[in-house]
Amino acid sequence: MRFADVLGRSERSELSQMEAAELLGISERSFRRWRDRHREFGLPGLDDRRLAPSLRRAPVAEIERMLGLYRDLYRGFTVQHFHEQLRKRHNYVLGYTVTKLHLQREGLVVRAKTRSAHRKKRPRRPMVGMMLHQDASTHAWLPGEARVYDLVVTMEDATSALYSAFLVDQEGTASSFRGLREVVARHGLFCSLYTDRGSHYFFTPEAGGKVSKTALTQVGRALRQLGIEHIAAYSPQARGRSERVFQTLQDRLPKEFKLAGVDSVEAANIWLRDSFIPEHNKRFAVEAEQEGSAFVADATGAWREILCLQDDRVVGPDNTVKWDRLSLQLPPSRLRPHFVKTTVRVHAYPDGRLAVFWGPHRLGDYDAQGLIIAPERLAA
Numbered sequence: 001m002r003f004a005d006v007l008g009r010s011e012r013s014e015l016s017q018m019e020a021a022e023l024l025g026i027s028e029r030s031f032r033r034w035r036d037r038h039r040e041f042g043l044p045g046l047d048d049r050r051l052a053p054s055l056r057r058a059p060v061a062e063i064e065r066m067l068g069l070y071r072d073l074y075r076g077f078t079v080q081h082f083h084e085q086l087r088k089r090h091n092y093v094l095g096y097t098v099t100k101l102h103l104q105r106e107g108l109v110v111r112a113k114t115r116s117a118h119r120k121k122r123p124r125r126p127m128v129g130m131m132l133h134q135d136a137s138t139h140a141w142l143p144g145e146a147r148v149y150d151l152v153v154t155m156e157d158a159t160s161a162l163y164s165a166f167l168v169d170q171e172g173t174a175s176s177f178r179g180l181r182e183v184v185a186r187h188g189l190f191c192s193l194y195t196d197r198g199s200h201y202f203f204t205p206e207a208g209g210k211v212s213k214t215a216l217t218q219v220g221r222a223l224r225q226l227g228i229e230h231i232a233a234y235s236p237q238a239r240g241r242s243e244r245v246f247q248t249l250q251d252r253l254p255k256e257f258k259l260a261g262v263d264s265v266e267a268a269n270i271w272l273r274d275s276f277i278p279e280h281n282k283r284f285a286v287e288a289e290q291e292g293s294a295f296v297a298d299a300t301g302a303w304r305e306i307l308c309l310q311d312d313r314v315v316g317p318d319n320t321v322k323w324d325r326l327s328l329q330l331p332p333s334r335l336r337p338h339f340v341k342t343t344v345r346v347h348a349y350p351d352g353r354l355a356v357f358w359g360p361h362r363l364g365d366y367d368a369q370g371l372i373i374a375p376e377r378l379a380a
Contacts (some may be wrong), residue, residue, distance in 0.1 A: 003046060007035060033205070039188055058098050066092065066099060068135075070108055074143040081252055083284070085259070087269055122240070124158050129190045129294030131231075134179055135239060136171035137246040142268065143258035149265065151253070154179040155245060157194070161285040162245075162277050163187065166269045173200045176219045178309045178350060184303045185225075188295035192229035196239060202232055218309055225306045226298075309348035315339040321346060321356055328356060328369035339363070 001115045003024060010020040021031040037045035063274065074082045079100045086092035086099070103109045136150045150171040154164040162338060164182040168175045181191070195201045201219050202211035211232045223230045233239045256276060262268045313321045319338050321328040323346050329340055339358065347355045352368030365373040 001043075003034060003038070004043065007038065010035075038350055043305065043375060047231070050322075051160070057063065058094055062094060063090075063098075063102050066094070067106055067108070070103060075108075077255060078251060079103060081255070089221060089259075124241075124289065126158065126289040127292055127294050128158045128161075128288050129187070129296075131192045131194055132163070132183065132190055133157060133194045133239070133242045134176060135196060135242040135246070137250065139250050139254075141167060141253055141257065142256050142265070143264070150175070151246075152179055153174070153242070153245065153249075154183050155242060156242065156285075158288040159285045160245065161240065161281045165272050165277055167265045167272075170199070171200070173218050173309070174350065176200060177222070177309075180219075180222070181303070181307050181350070184307070188228055188297045189303070190228060191294050192231055192295075193223060194231045194239070197232050197234070201230070221310070222306050222308075226303060247293065305347060307348065311346055311348075312343050313346055315342045315344055323354060323370075326354075326366075328354065328364065328366050328370055329372060330356065331372060333363060335361060 006015065006020045006023050009015045010017060015023070017031055018028050021028045024031065026034075035043060066086065069086065070077070070082060071252060077085070080096065082103075083092075083096045083099050100109070104111055132154055133156075134154045136152045138148050138150050140146055140148050141151060142149070149167045149169060151165060151167055152171050152175045153162060155162050163186070164179040166175075166178065180193075197204055197211055200217055203215040203217060203220075204211050205215075205331060220230055253276070255349070257263075257268060257271075260271055260275070262271050311323075313323065315321055315330065315338075317340055319330050319340055321330065328346070333339075335358070336342075342358065344363065345357045347357065349355070353373075354366040354368075354370070356366075357365045367373060
């Protein structure tokens with residue numbers, strides 16, 4: 001509109017072309033060029049011709065489809081998680097950046113704040129098997145259910161790969177043993193385990209103080225027997241790697257459970273093992289600094305007898321051992337006529353079975369009800 005006014009004054013001889021160009025802040029040559037374009041095309045002829053639509057411009061229909069999917073099915077997802085689901089489930093081919101920009105323009109996601117500087121991360125171990133983390137997070141994991149569960153995760157420090165993940169009512173000794181058994185059975189023995197100072201991991205004589213190196217929990221005893229170093233974390237920041245993994249899992253897992261139709265703990269644990277962990281590791285695990293592995297195979301399978309509850313008991317006058325309101329009758333043995341007043345060791349396995357040992361000797365095996373398993377049945 002300003003150009004039209006100046007052009008009119010120039011054509012009425014009120015301004016020279018040089019004066020008109022100076023008013024518009026352009027050269028006299030540009031003024032004449034604009035004048036010619038205005039005469040031929042009118043005001044649209046003054047548009048900047050460099051602003052032509054890009055040949056790589058995203059199709060409007062695809063953008064609208066993406067926005068509709070977010071509103072209807074994926075509201076609350078992060079942009080990265082949403083983009084992954086689009087490519088996986090909806091044959092979406094547009095890039096992450098264009099998806100994020102359009103979601104932000106529509107007000108469906110909030111632009112992230114600029115992060116401030118933070119403390120330097122602890123360097124990763126250079127090789128897999130040198131250090132593992134085990135931790136748990138309490139959260140309402142199952143969709144549509146307010147009840148909270150503990151997600152127990154055992155992960156690799158060198159790569160952030162998940163080796164084990166499952167839901168339980170409450171973390172404790174049994175869940176710690178379960179995670180360790182899954183890792184050792186598949187990968188072998190490792191060098192060290194990094195955990196918090198929970199009561200099932202360590203005895204802490206003074207609240208907030210150092211953990212005891214002599215008084216061991218069941219988990220501590222098992223790790224020492226396996227030759228695995230047990231390292232205690234003294235602050236949440238020290239467990240930053242596992243804390244960041246749980247932030248990702250708390251955001252993604254409930255939504256993934258909903259998409260997969262998972263609505264029970266049993267189904268969740270099967271789906272975690274078979275589907276989620278492989279996809280998570282493919283997406284988030286990084287390459288280790290060094291090739292090779294520090295895992296060592298347990299050729300004797302001793303971990304099966306070590307990663308279980310163990311406790312000493314004194315045999316009663318009737319040659320029985322008391323365990324958790326059960327009375328375990330010792331069978332006849334060629335070692336001694338009886339074991340009255342002898343200190344024996346009871347092993348309680350994850351499936352409920354029990355066994356009684358005298359030193360290295362296995363005196364008897366029992367089912368979950370405390371009934372002895374016949375040797376020929378055990379062999380079968």
